[in-house]
Amino acid sequence: MPKIILETRINAPLGKCFDLARSIDLHMKSMKHTEEKAIAGVTSGLIGLGEIVTWKARHFGIMMRLTSGITKCDYPNVFEDKMVSGPFQSFRHTHRFLENGNETIMNDEFDYKSPFGWLGKLVDLLFLEAYMRKLLEHRNRVLKQTAESNSDI
Numbered sequence: 001m002p003k004i005i006l007e008t009r010i011n012a013p014l015g016k017c018f019d020l021a022r023s024i025d026l027h028m029k030s031m032k033h034t035e036e037k038a039i040a041g042v043t044s045g046l047i048g049l050g051e052i053v054t055w056k057a058r059h060f061g062i063m064m065r066l067t068s069g070i071t072k073c074d075y076p077n078v079f080e081d082k083m084v085s086g087p088f089q090s091f092r093h094t095h096r097f098l099e100n101g102n103e104t105i106m107n108d109e110f111d112y113k114s115p116f117g118w119l120g121k122l123v124d125l126l127f128l129e130a131y132m133r134k135l136l137e138h139r140n141r142v143l144k145q146t147a148e149s150n151s152d153i
Helices: 014-021 024-030 117-148
Strands: 003-010 037-041 052-059 062-074 078-085 090-100 103-113
Touching: 003 117, 014 090, 014 103, 014 117, 024 037, 024 117, 037 062, 062 090, 103 117
Parallel strands: none
Antiparallel strands: 003 103, 037 052, 052 062, 062 078, 078 090, 090 103
16 A cells, blocks of 8 residues: 655745645646646535535546545644545545645655556556655645735635
8 A cells, every 4th residue: 555755845824834734626626737636515615524625636647536524623733634536445544634844845745546457456566556655745836836925815
């Protein structure tokens, strides 16, 4: 089961970073290159505990759908989303936020399980884990740029 761990340092207040990470609108902006759109559940604004969102996006040339729900939300320290349905066998994404002076440290822990047994494990090794890491790193760069600027989402 692959686990991707990222740390992003952001020169912005803790609460702002926490809210941007839960923003459906910022998520769509950061994933524009995959044509990602929220199509059901919470489709704009901030998502919170017990709420779900269904995403439609193009990955590897295929339009896919994924529904995830917020299973933990402790403002402004941590929130967690888990897949309800979608292309993975399962996934959990934990977002942790720590205040460090004038900056926020955002820690992501994304662990997932691919379907199809040994074939899924091979796909992880060949390209999927690296692809998922790049997606998360890109999303975090957009979040950081937005948080550190005075621009709107």
